[in-house]
Amino acid sequence: MKEEEIIEKLQKLGLTKYESLAYITLLKLGPSKATDITKESGIPHTRVYDVLSSLHRKGFVDVMHGAPRLYKPVNPEVVLEKIKEEFIEDLENLKAAFLELYRQVHGEELPEIWTIQGFENTVERAEYVIRTAKHEVLINAPFEFLRLLKDEIKRRKDIIFVIISNFEEIPEWLNADNIILAKTGGAPWLMASWIIGDIDYALFFGALPRDKRREKFYSFWAKSPKIIQNYMHWFYTIYLDNSEIIKPLNYGKLPKPLSFVNIRTLITVLKFTELPRRAEVIGRLVETKEPVTLDGEIVEYEYTPLMANVTVKASGKEWKVGGIGSYFEDVEGEKFILLE
Structure with a gap:
């Protein structure tokens, strides 16, 4: 420089x-x-x-x-790290202040949804989702697009991937222990590509562009937990549940603990292991909204298009735990941690 x-x-x-x-x-x-x-x-x-x-x-x-x-x-590293920390702290404080101003008028979280123009910009956003995820990434995309994310996927050994694509064979770079692969079952009436990271970011787009139209390509980028929860539900119930698992998770070789924010991802992983399984669940009581942490064992799970929950045995009691937004269960789970 x-x-x-x-x-x-x-x-x-x-x-x-x-x-x-x-x-x-x-x-x-x-x-x-x-x-x-x-x-x-x-x-x-x-x-x-x-x-x-x-x-x-x-x-x-x-x-x-x-x-x-x-x-x-x-030392420049010391100086710049201090500036970085102060800058991030200032940004977080500004974010909190802006959201509070918005809630005072609208009474809800500020929805963050954008239209992204240009194919290269869409690829960059997809890479960002993978790079910043802390727990899990869900991908439903043609293999043509999936290949563009190869380097970012290979780099992340510390999160769980659930990937659906039109596979002909499994490439070596998708053979990692932390990756679940499914061959798409089609669902042509709702064909779409999704890249979802935790409940923080989601990217959505339709058919891939031809070369001459790449600059006119549009995708949608969301940072709205309510919308992302719906995306996650559709990802599993419309796409994964109608696809064929061609590469399971290698649960035994993964370092523990493993953490998730989506209960359907948790249950998908549990299908590749045996119960009971030691776990910790962080969430809220459905009736009172009080914070609660359950430290015990997952002894069973229920998974249908309409319902997903696990039964946790903790403190001498069995608790029904659902995902974010649950209202039939005892606990609304916000984070699920498998301890062994």
Whole structure:
């Protein structure tokens, strides 16, 4: 990266041009006198002390007192990590403030749904879903599209994948222990592609474009838990349940604990192991909405197009646990953790 580009990026982080020049100069020279910094950087002598003092306040420079006084650059990794942490904290605080302002007027979470234009942008969003997922990724897409996600899928060994596609054979890069593969059963009346990460992000689109229309390709991007829950339900009941499992999960080889936010993913995984299974469930009591954590064993499950729940034996009692939005069960499960 050219020095001009570095200066431009440092200015975006809140440094002035002179501060950027001084810090870059110190990285080149190491601990230096103010006069040396002036000579190397071109910063006017009348300004250099103010610039260095400002850099010290911002955490970029340490002052080594003595005769002469020396200025030492703080390790860039330390500086940038601190800026990153503060920036993320500020963003989270802004997000919370904005949502609170929205709820005061509308009384609900701000729905986040966008239209994405361009095929390359859609691929980038699909990669982002996989890259940021913490628990599970659900994919229903033609193999032609699936191949474009190869590198991101191979990289994630720490989450569960449930992938439906028009497989002819299973490629080596999809043979990992944490991947469930199903050969699509069709459902031509509702053919669509989905890439869903936890309940945080979902990407949806129809038929893939021909080359000459790639820039006119549109997809839909959602960050709305209520909508994503519906996507998840359709993914399982319309697509996976009407497809053929061609590669099961290798449950025994996966490091534990395993965590999920979708109860249908949990039950799909349980089908590849034996019950009872030690587990922890974090959620809320359906009647009172009080937080509850169950630490016990999953002893059975129920799975139909209309209903999905597990029975957890904990604290000398059996609890019926459903997914988010449950109202027939005892507990609305928000997170499911398999401990063994």
